[in-house]
Amino acid sequence: MVAAYFLLPLNRLGPHRPVLSWTLFALALALVAALLMRQIRDVLLHTPDGRHGLAIALLMCLAVLVFSAGYFALAKQPGAVTGLETRIDALYFTAVTLATIGYGDIAAHGQTARAVVLVQILYNFVFLTAAATALSRSWRGRIGGGPRSR
Template sequence: MMIAYFTLPLRYFGEDRPVVSWLVFAAVLIGMTWFLMARMIDILVGTGHHPGVWIIFLICLVLTVFASTYYVLGAQPDEFVGLNTRLDSLYFTVVTMATVGYGDITPSGQAPRLVVMLQIAYNFVFLAAAAGALSRQVRSGLESRVRRRS
């Protein structure tokens, strides 16, 4: 997925096509939300297979989507301070996801600030819920093993 991020033709998005850019971002965010919710339901119901793999995949997907969005926004003047490359965008996304916030890259425009708020909300609500669902499934699996041995 990271190889795709570094090779995606992102020049088709940005200030030349703002409506298309925002529609694609919204559609991808909605799709990720639906996919994540479906996986969480599978985990909670007990029909999901390999939930740890799905969680890792979803984290990579979130990183790719937000890093791509930051890269496109960073190509516009005065939207970010310190964000110049795809690696900068990925770094900023990881730092935001980890809630570290070094301050070396900062969103200065309104659009990047909105996307950062969306990422923080997304991380807080959906990734925390996914981690909770995963831990619940692991705990129930351990409890069933203990019951079988008893």
């Protein structure tokens, strides 16, 4: 996935193709969210499938890469995101936002960039937190020999 992130032609996206850029971004986030919710449901319902943990972890990573790609494309718009010039910068900014650290070296200045940061924060709270909880439950079930009863 990381190799694909660095190989995708993201330079073709951005302010010169806004409809395509926003459509791909929204569809990718929606697809990852739907797949995450399916895996979370399966963990909560104790569906017998040994791949929940791997699928959830991969989908969480994919969500981070989708936001990174979005920030990279968004940074092509002058004044939107200062300090973000490379794909590594975009990945770094996504991780810093996800971790709620906010070093300040890269900042969302434009209204669109700030809206995307807000979307990422909400996405993190709703989908990635639920996914991390389900992943933890899945691992606990494997290590402890099954779901714990109360």
